[in-house]
Amino acid sequence: MNPAYLIWGAWLIIQCITGYFYILGNGNRRVVWVFPVLSVLFSHLLFLDGGGLWRMLALIIPLLHAMKVVVAAWHPKGKLPLGRYLVYYWLTVDMNPSIFHQRKMGLTLDRRLALNGMGHILLGTLTLALLRLYAPAEKSGIALYLWSLPALIALSAILHFGLLPLSTVFLQWLGFPARRAFRLPFLSLSLSEFWGKRWNIPFSEMTATAAFKPWSRVVGVKWAGLLAFLLSGLLHEIAISFSVQQGYGLPMLYFLIHGLLMDAEKRWFGRKKPGKFWVIAALVLPLPLLFHAHFLREVVWEIVRLSP
Numbered sequence: 001m002n003p004a005y006l007i008w009g010a011w012l013i014i015q016c017i018t019g020y021f022y023i024l025g026n027g028n029r030r031v032v033w034v035f036p037v038l039s040v041l042f043s044h045l046l047f048l049d050g051g052g053l054w055r056m057l058a059l060i061i062p063l064l065h066a067m068k069v070v071v072a073a074w075h076p077k078g079k080l081p082l083g084r085y086l087v088y089y090w091l092t093v094d095m096n097p098s099i100f101h102q103r104k105m106g107l108t109l110d111r112r113l114a115l116n117g118m119g120h121i122l123l124g125t126l127t128l129a130l131l132r133l134y135a136p137a138e139k140s141g142i143a144l145y146l147w148s149l150p151a152l153i154a155l156s157a158i159l160h161f162g163l164l165p166l167s168t169v170f171l172q173w174l175g176f177p178a179r180r181a182f183r184l185p186f187l188s189l190s191l192s193e194f195w196g197k198r199w200n201i202p203f204s205e206m207t208a209t210a211a212f213k214p215w216s217r218v219v220g221v222k223w224a225g226l227l228a229f230l231l232s233g234l235l236h237e238i239a240i241s242f243s244v245q246q247g248y249g250l251p252m253l254y255f256l257i258h259g260l261l262m263d264a265e266k267r268w269f270g271r272k273k274p275g276k277f278w279v280i281a282a283l284v285l286p287l288p289l290l291f292h293a294h295f296l297r298e299v300v301w302e303i304v305r306l307s308p
Helices: 003-024 031-046 052-074 082-090 097-101 111-134 141-174 191-198 201-219 221-244 250-269 276-284 293-306
Strands: none
Touching: 003 031, 003 052, 003 082, 031 052, 031 221, 052 082, 052 201, 052 221, 052 293, 082 097, 111 141, 111 293, 141 293, 191 201, 191 250, 191 276, 201 221, 221 250, 221 293, 250 276
16 A cells, blocks of 8 residues: 555644644634645645546545644534544534534434435436547537536536435434434525525534634624635635645635625625525626536546546
């Protein structure tokens, strides 16, 4: 086995242990940002010459765990007993530590959610397999984006609407009142509804706890909202551009645009919801900034190549 993988795994364990005692000892909540910074730098140097897909995984897995430490440090109920902290750190993507204070065995499992998740995994996997068989080997320009769109949808079906729902049901089986991470996002009639109430709730809770709430006390709600979007942009920058070491700034620009659009939405429409066309246009038109060509070639199509 490559020694880099052993060192990387050891780092995850060290981060878990030091994070637990840091939270338990009421460490400085601003200094806690050292965890994600060190996590990214360490993984970057360890897999400096790796391919885009493997660099992405090597970067985002410890970064996700480091952000759990950050959230727990800022959350009013972030201190957990060791056993529950280990579940929070290792076994879930849920970013709300409070649910791990509420264990109650015998919770009703959301079986419909589980079946729905398995169906999405099957559908997404089938789509990737078909793309592997029928997509042309050489793709460039607009063709790259047209062929990549079904691949991105398939990957989202597997991860967002497949694995994450199964993770929710698994937590329920353990006795924790986990909720759906995605709540019919494409029924959204405004960007505020999409980002705040329907799309990737754990990620929204993470940015709200670690960024929006503390920063709103300093710079006000409007600017704190924009800074929270910039934090999202930075995290996606690491996962997307830093992985392939190209395309820097484009994912950040995508989230900056959405931060500005959220503010414009409030000013232009007030309490009225602008509708689905507005939401879809805002999400889709700048999408090539988020998933730029370098990432599509080196990560997305590498996953397609490895599909069954």
